[in-house]
Amino acid sequence: MARLSDVIEEFIKTLLRESEGQLELQRNELADYFECAPSQINYVLATRFSLDQGYYIESRRGGGGYIRILRLDVDRNDYMHYLLSEGIGNRISENNALQIIKRMMDQEYITQETAYLMKSAVTDKAIGIPSSLRDNIRASILRSMITAVMAWDSRKT
Amino acid sequence: MARLSDVIEEFIKTLLRESEGQLELQRNELADYFECAPSQINYVLATRFSLDQGYYIESRRGGGGYIRILRLDVDRNDYMHYLLSEGIGNRISENNALQIIKRMMDQEYITQETAYLMKSAVTDKAIGIPSSLRDNIRASILRSMITAVMAWDSRKT
DNA sequence: ATTATATTAAGGTCAAAGAAGGTCAAAAAT
DNA sequence: ATTTTTGACCTTCTTTGACCTTAATATAAT
Missing domain, CATH: 3.30.56.130 (Transcriptional regulator CtsR, winged HTH domain)
Incomplete structure (x- = not known):
């Protein structure tokens, strides 16, 4: 059965x-x-x-x-999928996060404007709290935003 | 339904x-x-x-x-300035943050896509850590993103 | 004619009931 | 041992209804 x-x-x-x-x-x-x-x-x-x-x-x-x-359109979002499953993990530094966003922009997964916005959300300054938790929070937010980009994309067919 | x-x-x-x-x-x-x-x-x-x-x-x-x-049709920049200077403050709840983003979208200050992305960055889930700090971090991130939207806008003129 | 009273026509409040979906752990099945 | 199934309890959002307050108008009393 x-x-x-x-x-x-x-x-x-x-x-x-x-x-x-x-x-x-x-x-x-x-x-x-x-x-x-x-x-x-x-x-x-x-x-x-x-x-x-x-x-x-x-x-x-x-x-x-x-x-x-x-x-989600998996093929088209290979890289982003990789980011979500392994690439980011639980913690990520400001620099690494910015690099990832830049790469997504370079690959034209996101527009310049979106990149700009995403960067603004993951800087040390944005997250505030001066603590070791910051990298964890950043990772979480970045993952959330990448997911949103993917979801948005597959939403408008 | x-x-x-x-x-x-x-x-x-x-x-x-x-x-x-x-x-x-x-x-x-x-x-x-x-x-x-x-x-x-x-x-x-x-x-x-x-x-x-x-x-x-x-x-x-x-x-x-x-x-x-x-x-209330406040001027776009006025509203955002208000948000940055008083409207948000040091702490903000998930619900309030989502409302603000919705309003910016309703008034067409930001696109639906941007709203979607911003929302994804300020949810409880995105910020993770289950603590009283969360509302502070959220306020900080939201302010940062609003600033980014404004900056982006004035950049291309 | 003026003042007091009653009636009616609004809108306001709040709590209970209803309508979803979420979580978690125990029980059952594989 | 792991995966699936079930059920008790929780949270969120919506709908409904009983009761309250306020304003305008009609009626009655001076």
């Missing part, structure tokens, strides 16, 4: 194929459909639709809430 | 656009039109037309009462 999680995974991937890599779903509805606990949907998303696997997830609670899944 | 509050928000914003940023409406009439509780109008106003978000509301009860909504 195929594991339910696998079935749900396939189901979502089919939907994604039919909708050009972008879709919105209702967690409870889906759980209902498969007669499983709602949290199983989260499990599927966490184990099969992670960033490393090339997916980006946004959600909103409350009435009219939703879960939005974006399939 | 679409949240009623969102529909009402859009409705009001459209009216505002058509009337040069100033309009008067009848709470009960609007509630009637959307077939909702009158207090839902207040909810929409409170959550989407706050001062922070650039709107000012006046109202009057009793016969001939009304709700007047004004969109």
Whole structure:
């Protein structure tokens, strides 16, 4: 018997194929459909639709809430994927971060303007706190922004 | 699926656009039109037309009462300067930061893409560290990015 | 005609209920 | 031992309704 999680995974991937890599779903509805606990949907998303696997997830609670899944264009974003999975890690110096941003710009993954903005967010000065935590925070922010760039890109088809 | 509050928000914003940023409406009439509780109008106003978000509301009860909504169209640089000098300060919550970014986008001070990127840099998740320092760091980063937007702009003239 | 009172027509507040999604750990299955 | 499934509990956002306050107008009393 195929594991339910696998079935749900396939189901979502089919939907994604039919909708050009972008879709919105209702967690409870889906759980209902498969007669499983709602949290199983989260499990599927966490184990099969992670960033490393090339997916980006946004959600909103409350009435009219939703879960939005974006399939990132992996081929086109090879370098950025590498950055997210290994290239950055938990800590990164100001210099390294600036270099990475410059390279993304050179490769035309991002515009000059975006590069400028990203740089502004990862400088020592921006992050403030004079502590060893700074490099960790920087890494986290940089990763978040790179993810955003990718998600934005695949969003407008 | 679409949240009623969102529909009402859009409705009001459209009216505002058509009337040069100033309009008067009848709470009960609007509630009637959307077939909702009158207090839902207040909810929409409170959550989407706050001062922070650039709107000012006046109202009057009793016969001939009304709700007047004004969109505050401050000069772009004025607003950003205000943000830098007083609006943000040393600490800012995730929600407030997102609101400010949304407003800058609404008023077309920044593009949707830039807004998306900026948001990604100031979320709790991006900043990581679970500590009271987070709001300080966020304020600092947000200020830095706003400065960058301004600088970028004045650079290409 | 003037003043006091009642009625009606607005809008305001707040808390409870409802409608999502999130987290985490225990139990079950492989 | 690892992965999957389930369920209890949490957080966030929205919707609804009961009750309150204020203003204008109509009516009654002086």
